[in-house]
Amino acid sequence: MSITATLGARTAAKLMIGTIAGLVAFHQPARAAELASQDIALLDRLTWGVSASSAAHLREVGTERWLQEQLHPANTALPAAVQKQIEAMPDVHRFPFDIAASFDQQGKSANQVADPEQRKAAQQVYQQAMNDRARQAAARTILHALYAPDQLRERLTWFWFNHFNVHQYKANIRVLVGDYEDRAIRANALGKFRNLLSATLHHPVMLRYLDNADNAAGHLNENYAREIMELHTMGVGSGYTQADVEALARILTGVGIDFKSEDPKLKPEQQSQLVREGAFEFNPARHDFGDKTFLGHQIKGRGLAEVDEALDILCRHPATATHIAKQLATYFVSDNPPAALVQQMAQTFQKTDGDIAAVMSTLVHAPEFAASLKGGAKFKDPMLYVMSSVRLAYDSKVVLNTLPIQGWLNRLSEGLFNHETPDGYSMLSAAWNGPGQMMLRFEIARAIGSGSAGLFKPNEPNAVDQPAFPLVMNGLYFSNIRQTLSPTTLAALDQAVSPQDWNTLFLSSPEFMH
Amino acid sequence: MDRRELIKAFAASASLTLAGRVWAAPATDARLLVVFLRGAYDAANVVVPVGSEFYYASRPTLAVARPDAGNPNAALALDAGWGLHPALRDSIYPLWAKREIAFVPFAGTSDDLSRSHFETQDTIELGQAVGGSRDYRSGFMSRLATELTRVKPISFTDQLPLIFRGQNQIPNIGIASVSKPGVDDRQARLIREMYAKGDLANSVSEGFRVRDDVYKSVSEEMMAANRGAVSPRGFELSARRIGRLMREQFNLGFVDVGGWDTHVNQGAATGYLADRLGELGRGLAGFSEEIGPAMWRDTVVVVISEFGRTFRENGDRGTDHGHGSVYWVMGGGINGGRMAGEQVQVAQATLFQNRDFPVLTDYKAFFAGLIQHVYGLQQASLERIFTGIKPKDLNLV
Numbered sequence: 001m002s003i004t005a006t007l008g009a010r011t012a013a014k015l016m017i018g019t020i021a022g023l024v025a026f027h028q029p030a031r032a033a034e035l036a037s038q039d040i041a042l043l044d045r046l047t048w049g050v051s052a053s054s055a056a057h058l059r060e061v062g063t064e065r066w067l068q069e070q071l072h073p074a075n076t077a078l079p080a081a082v083q084k085q086i087e088a089m090p091d092v093h094r095f096p097f098d099i100a101a102s103f104d105q106q107g108k109s110a111n112q113v114a115d116p117e118q119r120k121a122a123q124q125v126y127q128q129a130m131n132d133r134a135r136q137a138a139a140r141t142i143l144h145a146l147y148a149p150d151q152l153r154e155r156l157t158w159f160w161f162n163h164f165n166v167h168q169y170k171a172n173i174r175v176l177v178g179d180y181e182d183r184a185i186r187a188n189a190l191g192k193f194r195n196l197l198s199a200t201l202h203h204p205v206m207l208r209y210l211d212n213a214d215n216a217a218g219h220l221n222e223n224y225a226r227e228i229m230e231l232h233t234m235g236v237g238s239g240y241t242q243a244d245v246e247a248l249a250r251i252l253t254g255v256g257i258d259f260k261s262e263d264p265k266l267k268p269e270q271q272s273q274l275v276r277e278g279a280f281e282f283n284p285a286r287h288d289f290g291d292k293t294f295l296g297h298q299i300k301g302r303g304l305a306e307v308d309e310a311l312d313i314l315c316r317h318p319a320t321a322t323h324i325a326k327q328l329a330t331y332f333v334s335d336n337p338p339a340a341l342v343q344q345m346a347q348t349f350q351k352t353d354g355d356i357a358a359v360m361s362t363l364v365h366a367p368e369f370a371a372s373l374k375g376g377a378k379f380k381d382p383m384l385y386v387m388s389s390v391r392l393a394y395d396s397k398v399v400l401n402t403l404p405i406q407g408w409l410n411r412l413s414e415g416l417f418n419h420e421t422p423d424g425y426s427m428l429s430a431a432w433n434g435p436g437q438m439m440l441r442f443e444i445a446r447a448i449g450s451g452s453a454g455l456f457k458p459n460e461p462n463a464v465d466q467p468a469f470p471l472v473m474n475g476l477y478f479s480n481i482r483q484t485l486s487p488t489t490l491a492a493l494d495q496a497v498s499p500q501d502w503n504t505l506f507l508s509s510p511e512f513m514h
Numbered sequence: 515m516d517r518r519e520l521i522k523a524f525a526a527s528a529s530l531t532l533a534g535r536v537w538a539a540p541a542t543d544a545r546l547l548v549v550f551l552r553g554a555y556d557a558a559n560v561v562v563p564v565g566s567e568f569y570y571a572s573r574p575t576l577a578v579a580r581p582d583a584g585n586p587n588a589a590l591a592l593d594a595g596w597g598l599h600p601a602l603r604d605s606i607y608p609l610w611a612k613r614e615i616a617f618v619p620f621a622g623t624s625d626d627l628s629r630s631h632f633e634t635q636d637t638i639e640l641g642q643a644v645g646g647s648r649d650y651r652s653g654f655m656s657r658l659a660t661e662l663t664r665v666k667p668i669s670f671t672d673q674l675p676l677i678f679r680g681q682n683q684i685p686n687i688g689i690a691s692v693s694k695p696g697v698d699d700r701q702a703r704l705i706r707e708m709y710a711k712g713d714l715a716n717s718v719s720e721g722f723r724v725r726d727d728v729y730k731s732v733s734e735e736m737m738a739a740n741r742g743a744v745s746p747r748g749f750e751l752s753a754r755r756i757g758r759l760m761r762e763q764f765n766l767g768f769v770d771v772g773g774w775d776t777h778v779n780q781g782a783a784t785g786y787l788a789d790r791l792g793e794l795g796r797g798l799a800g801f802s803e804e805i806g807p808a809m810w811r812d813t814v815v816v817v818i819s820e821f822g823r824t825f826r827e828n829g830d831r832g833t834d835h836g837h838g839s840v841y842w843v844m845g846g847g848i849n850g851g852r853m854a855g856e857q858v859q860v861a862q863a864t865l866f867q868n869r870d871f872p873v874l875t876d877y878k879a880f881f882a883g884l885i886q887h888v889y890g891l892q893q894a895s896l897e898r899i900f901t902g903i904k905p906k907d908l909n910l911v
Contacts, residue, residue, distance in 0.1 A: 220829055221829060221832070222835070236633045435721030495704055505704055
């Protein structure tokens with residue numbers, strides 16, 4: 001007890017020192033009048049893009065208080081107009097298990113229709129309903145990204161979803177992908193990594209996506225076990241072996257999904273081992289109760305507790321700390337993050353038992369991070385490009401239809417919930433700055449810059465486009481952004497023949513891509 | 515004397531005083547398309563070891579039946595030991611009869627044993643030694659392009675793949691979704707000017723150039739479709755477009771096809787894998803049709819995947835990550851209709867780690883041998899593409 005307390009105090013002291021050093025590294029926070037170009041870069045790096053109101057808020061509270069607000073958010077309320085849109089979606093107040101179970105039933109009924117034509121029609125209705133749920137989930141992601149005050153948590157929500165990627169079009173994942181993002185990912189995005197990993201492992205979406213729902217004693221399926229180690233925790237080449245993959249697969253046997261209301265039939269001695277939480281189920285009849293050797297540890301075969309033991313081993317493995325630190329630094333700092341920074345973040349990860357907010361605090365207070373803000377070295381990925389365009393163009397004027405945005409993300413090959421393989425989308429600029437990608441960006445710059453682009457036309461029959469116009473050349477532009485543009489870019493902007501044309505060119509400029 | 519004989523004659527008589535680049539020039543009329551099946555396709559169920567008792571014992575639900583003229587779900591006979599998946603009956607099997615396709619079994623990475631999709635895809639695309647630090651800015655097809663003259667490379671992908679990253683900006687275009695450009699010529703000029711001095715200058719100017727070329731080619735097809743012609747979908751549509759573009763404008767191409775990671779319910783003669791294969795086969799046949807008989811003679815299509823799958827089926831009628839794969843080499847001038855490269859009998863004793871196909875033909879030696887013959891490349895050139903690799907001559911070209 002006292003040892004823990006001492007360690008905690010020491011850690012806290014170090015964190016405070018880090019914070020003070022960070023304050024020095026940044027410009028003086030108290031000076032409220034002017035925003036440095038570094039602050040604009042900071043907003044672009046840690047939020048879904050700078051907007052006039054986000055810049056005003058940062059100016060008001062100062063850099064360090066703003067960072068603390070983001071690392072430990074108290075205000076997470078969405079604007080009323082956004083909340084209203086979300087409340088209007090079907091299912092938002094239903095228990096996810098009920099939603100999934102009724103979809104499951106609908107799918108089964110559709111398959112049982114005798115007449116082939118009617119069966120086809122019923123199956124189409126079922127598929128359409130699942131597509132709708134996924135689109136609504138994507139709409140919620142976008143509304144959060146554009147308008148949530150806890151912007152860093154939103155960036156991390158995207159990051160962790162990508163880290164624990166699932167693909168919407170596998171089986172019926174569309175039905176619960178929004179729940180996965182909300183409950184497994186967003187809720188843990190700034191918390192303990194161990195809880196995040198555990199939440200993804202207990203979610204039916206992950207168990208379906210990586211086939212663990214089918215992994216049973218004597219019928220091993222290695223898929224999930226392998227990806228946990230390769231992608232979610234330790235990283236490839238970190239020392240685990242094929243035997244470790246098999247051991248983890250055996251540990252994970254019986255971890256699956258059940259949409260039925262009645263419990264599975266079990267032998268009396270196994271009944272106490274059954275675990276059901278919503279659609280998650282640990283079925284002891286499908287578990288391999290043999291002892292296992294996993295990463296050098298002897299794991300006594302005994303049921304679901306083996307999984308907890310394995311997760312502890314994985315989360316405390318130094319390779320996991322390094323792997324996660326490197327991933328975060330790649331996303332938030334640069335394609336090739338400085339080794340010293342990664343090491344420092346990994347140390348924080350190990351010291352704090354995987355506290356994500358603490359790791360992020362180390363990151364944002366590191367001199368390497370401050371240095372990376374100069375010169376705008378990091379190329380925006382499509383999600384950041386699109387979100388930052390819309391945030392800049394419309395600020396807090398709430399869009400009424402996110403389908404155009406979903407379409408742009410899909411065209412740019414970074415559609416929400418749409419990456420097929422478990423590695424997630426690339427975080428490296430080379431994946432996104434090739435000729436084909438650049439051409440698409442210019443097209444989307446034109447769509448966003450030229451008018452309301454369907455963003456203010458509600459997705460309902462006979463809806464009319466509400467008046468809206470993108471305003472990129474605003475006060476923020478004249479006070480801060482203009483000064484960061486190169487003479488070449490300014491010269492091109494000078495040749496714009498209309499405000500629409502100017503917007504298109506600005507959103508196409510090299511500066512806005514970074 | 516046709517072009518290939520000419521190259522062989524050159525190669526045989528080369529005084530070796532000419533730089534590789536120079537005498538590679540005449541050969542760049544050759545077209546090379548690399549097709550990457552991402553997800554590690556189950557090669558053993560596509561080029562099926564029908565002569566192996568062990569295969570049938572290992573795959574109680576997944577095995578494809580031995581060739582049998584009366585059974586539409588049986589494998590199609592290739593030779594005494596091997597059969598082809600029946601989903602390829604109308605597309606690929608005719609090429610075998612014409613000796614325009616060869617299969618290279620037991621192919622893959624001899625140095626990368628990670629059984630990780632992403633790691634091994636990177637390994638292959640980079641074509642560098644495993645173990646040292648990797649240079650992610652240098653893919654092997656990009657290095658190949660550098661060694662060739664009159665080369666017009668292109669990646670038919672939404673993003674620029676690792677295999678084409680390098681010192682020259684190689685254009686990429688997502689070929690399935692080409693639409694009319696909305697950015698007009700004046701805006702394009704202004705945008706190009708904004709980028710003229712920066713890192714992305716080549717990316718942007720290449721992008722506009724290729725955008726217009728590709729749109730021109732694809733719009734003809736769109737007009738045909740508007741007149742009621744049936745338009746193919748998915749990979750077949752892409753592959754046909756690629757065929758037209760490689761006939762007219764590009765000669766070094768790359769495309770990838772996903773969806774091969776079949777851990778669950780992959781199916782046997784019919785089912786998920788069969789459907790994917792059917793689409794792949796129709797696409798490749800469509801490609802050869804569009805590129806046309808004259809150009810097909812000078813074209814080589816190579817189909818690869820990061821690794822094979824476990825030889826035994828798993829508990830879910832699928833297969834897990836394995837090792838050795840089967841590569842395909844197709845083209846009008848291919849020495850095909852045969853299984854190429856080193857082989858062993860398919861039996862439990864010959865499995866790698868008692869789990870999957872061994873790798874007897876390393877991908878680097880394979881590609882080095884192939885491009886040496888296709889382009890008449892000298893050793894110095896090959897050395898710059900695959901450092902320290904001895905090309906393996908499988909007598910394919």
